[in-house]
Amino acid sequence: MKSKELLIALTTIVRREIRRFTRIWPQTLLPPAITMTLYFIIFGNLIGSRIGQMGGFSYMEFIVPGLIMMSVITNSYSNVVSSFYSAKFQRNVEEMLVSPMPNWIILTGYIIGGMARGIIVGFIVTLLSLFFTDLQLYSLPTIIVVTLLTSILFATGGFINAMLANSFDDISIVPTFILTPLTYLGGVFYSISLLPEFWQGVSQLNPILYMVSTFRYGILGSSDINIYTSMAVIVVFTVSLFAIALSMLNRGRGIRT
Amino acid sequence: MSAALSIQQLSKTYGNGFVALKNISFEVQQGDFFALLGPNGAGKSTTLGIVSSLVNATSGSVEIFGHDLAKDMTSAKQYLGVVPQEFNFNAFETVYNIVRTQAGFYGMPGALADQRSKHYLTELGLWDKRDTPARMLSGGMKRRLMIARALVHEPKLLILDEPTAGVDIEMRRSMWDFLQQINAAGTTIILTTHYLEEAEFLCKNIAIIDQGKIVQNTSIKALLQQLDSECFIFDLAANLEYPPEIVDYQISLEDPHTLVVEVKKDQSLNNLFVQFELMNISVLSMRNKSNRLEEMFISMVEKKLESGIEE
Numbered sequence: 001m002k003s004k005e006l007l008i009a010l011t012t013i014v015r016r017e018i019r020r021f022t023r024i025w026p027q028t029l030l031p032p033a034i035t036m037t038l039y040f041i042i043f044g045n046l047i048g049s050r051i052g053q054m055g056g057f058s059y060m061e062f063i064v065p066g067l068i069m070m071s072v073i074t075n076s077y078s079n080v081v082s083s084f085y086s087a088k089f090q091r092n093v094e095e096m097l098v099s100p101m102p103n104w105i106i107l108t109g110y111i112i113g114g115m116a117r118g119i120i121v122g123f124i125v126t127l128l129s130l131f132f133t134d135l136q137l138y139s140l141p142t143i144i145v146v147t148l149l150t151s152i153l154f155a156t157g158g159f160i161n162a163m164l165a166n167s168f169d170d171i172s173i174v175p176t177f178i179l180t181p182l183t184y185l186g187g188v189f190y191s192i193s194l195l196p197e198f199w200q201g202v203s204q205l206n207p208i209l210y211m212v213s214t215f216r217y218g219i220l221g222s223s224d225i226n227i228y229t230s231m232a233v234i235v236v237f238t239v240s241l242f243a244i245a246l247s248m249l250n251r252g253r254g255i256r257t
Numbered sequence: 258m259s260a261a262l263s264i265q266q267l268s269k270t271y272g273n274g275f276v277a278l279k280n281i282s283f284e285v286q287q288g289d290f291f292a293l294l295g296p297n298g299a300g301k302s303t304t305l306g307i308v309s310s311l312v313n314a315t316s317g318s319v320e321i322f323g324h325d326l327a328k329d330m331t332s333a334k335q336y337l338g339v340v341p342q343e344f345n346f347n348a349f350e351t352v353y354n355i356v357r358t359q360a361g362f363y364g365m366p367g368a369l370a371d372q373r374s375k376h377y378l379t380e381l382g383l384w385d386k387r388d389t390p391a392r393m394l395s396g397g398m399k400r401r402l403m404i405a406r407a408l409v410h411e412p413k414l415l416i417l418d419e420p421t422a423g424v425d426i427e428m429r430r431s432m433w434d435f436l437q438q439i440n441a442a443g444t445t446i447i448l449t450t451h452y453l454e455e456a457e458f459l460c461k462n463i464a465i466i467d468q469g470k471i472v473q474n475t476s477i478k479a480l481l482q483q484l485d486s487e488c489f490i491f492d493l494a495a496n497l498e499y500p501p502e503i504v505d506y507q508i509s510l511e512d513p514h515t516l517v518v519e520v521k522k523d524q525s526l527n528n529l530f531v532q533f534e535l536m537n538i539s540v541l542s543m544r545n546k547s548n549r550l551e552e553m554f555i556s557m558v559e560k561k562l563e564s565g566i567e568e
Binding site: 001002004005006008009011012013015016019023086087090091092094095096097098099100101102252256257 | 271272306309310311312313330331332334335337339341343344345346347348349350354358359361362363364365366367406
C-alpha cells in the first residue's frame with residue numbers, strides 16, 4: 001500500500017475506535033469522572049486536610065497528578081483490551097485481516113484509539129480537579145511527553161492482553177490483579193520516601209512509579225526519582241511492548257489458527 | 258494470463274494435530290464461476306481460510322491473480338473479496354459504517370469510499386437500512402451486508418462460503434441473479450455450498466474436496482456426464498395401484514399418481530413413452546429429479562466407503 005493509503009487505513013481504525021468509546025460514553029467517559037471526583041472529595045478534601053503535607057505539597061496537590069495519570073493508564077488500557085477483544089469475539093477482526101493493511105497499521109490504529117480515550121479522560125479529570133485545587137504547570141513539555149508515552153505503553157499492553165484473552169474474564173484479570181495494585185503502589189497516594197528503604201527499592205521495580213512521578217514533576221516541579229531515568233525507563237518499556245505486540249500480531253497469536 | 262486463484266501443494270495441520278489439508282493443488286481461471294464442494298469437515302473452510310489470511314498454511318503456496326499471498330500480500334489481497342459463512346461484523350455498528358470502514362481498510366479515499374458504499378448498499382437493497390445497527394437486520398440482510406462489504410473495493414475474485422445458507426427461496430433466487438450478473442461483468446467467483454443444486458445451477462467448474470484431498474476437479478458438465486443414469490418424475494393423469502413393469506427400466510411409484518423412472522445413459526425416453534402409451538398411462542408432466550449432483554456426490558462418498566479407502 002502507498003503511504004497515502006496507509007494513512008487512510010490508519011485514520012479509519014482510529015475514527016472507528018473513537019466512535020466506539022464516544023458512542024458508549026456512559027460506560028467509558030462518565031465512570032472515571034465520577035470515581036475521580038469521589039477520590040478528590042474523600043481523599044483530597046476530607047481526609048487530605050488532616051494528613052497535612054506530602055512531599056512538600058498539600059495532600060490534594062499531591063494526589064491530583066497521580067489520579068490524572070491513573071485515569072490515563074486505566075482508560076488507555078481498557079479501551080484497547082475491550083475493543084480488540086470484542087473484535088476477536090464478534091470476529092470482525094477478520095475485516096482487518098482480510099484487507100491489505102499491514103499489521104503495524106492495525107496495531108498503531110488501536111494504540112492511537114486507546115491514547116485518545118486515555119487522554120480525553122485525563123483531560124476531563126484534570127478539569128474536575130480544578131474545582132478542588134489550583135494546578136500549576138511546571139513543565140508542559142514533560143507533561144505532554146510522559147502522558148503520550150504512558151498512554152502508548154498501556155494501550156499496547158491492552159492490545160497484548162486482548163490477543164492472549166480467550167474469554168471476557170481474561171480481559172479483566174490483568175487490570176484487576178496487576179494494573180490496579182501497581183497503580184496504588186506506584187506513588188499515586190503517597191511519596192515513596194515514606195517507605196522503609198527496602199520497600200523503596202521494591203517500588204522502583206514498578207514501572208508505574210516512574211510515570212506518576214514524572215507527571216507529578218511536570219505539574220509540581222518535584223519528584224521522588226530522577227526525571228531522566230524515568231523517561232528512559234518508560235521509553236524502554238514502551239518500545240519493548242510495541243515490539244512484542246507486533247511480533248505476536250505477525251504470528252497471528254490468538255487471531256489466526 | 259495468470260489464474261485468478263492458484264493453489265499449489267497446500268497443506269494444513271492444526272495445532273491439535275488434525276490434518277485438514279493434504280497437499281492439495283487446483284486452479285481457478287479468470288472469469289470462472291467455481292464451486293468448491295465437500296462434506297462437513299472436508300477442508301473447504303480451511304482452504305478458504307488460508308486464501309483469506311485467517312488461517313496460516315503449514316506449507317504450500319497461494320497465488321491470487323499471479324500475486325503470491327505470502328510474498329506480495331498487499332497486491333494479492335487487493336484482488337480478493339471474501340463473504341464468510343458466519344456473520345463477522347460488529348453487530349453494534351451501523352450498516353453504512355461497516356461497509357464504509359471496510360473501504361477505508363483498503364486505503365480508499367473518502368469521496369470514492371462514500372460513493373462505492375452507497376452504490377453497493379443500494380445494489381444489495383440495504384440503502385434504506387444504512388443507519389440501522391447490523392444486529393437489527395434479518396438473516397438474509399446480514400448476508401447481503403457481508404456481500405456489499407466484500408465488494409466495496411471491487412475485487413476481481415470473490416469468495417463466498419455458503420452464501421445462501423439460511424436464506425429463503427425467493428431471496429436465494431435474487432442472490433443467484435446478482436452473482437451471475439457480477440460474474441458476467443468479469444468477477445471470478447468461488448462458491449462453497451451445501452445446496453448442490455446451487456452449484457449445478459450457477460457454476461461452470463468444480464472441485465470436490467474430501468478428507469483434505471481433491472477428489473474431483475473438472476467442469477460440472479463433465480461431472481454430470483459421469484452419471485450412469487438419471488431419474489425422471491412423471492405426474493400421471495390417473496392413479497395407479499402398482500408401478501407398471503417395463504423391461505430394462507427401474508420404475509417405482511412414489512404415490513398413486515407419481516412415477517419415478519431411472520433412465521440409463523444409453524436408454525431413450527421415446528421408448529418409455531411408447532410403452533406408457535401402450536399401457537394407457539397418460540402423463541401430465543415430467544421433470545428431472547433435481548440434485549443430480551447430490552446423487553453423484555452421495556454415490557461417490559458411498560463408493561469410497563464400500564471400497565474401504567482409508568487414510
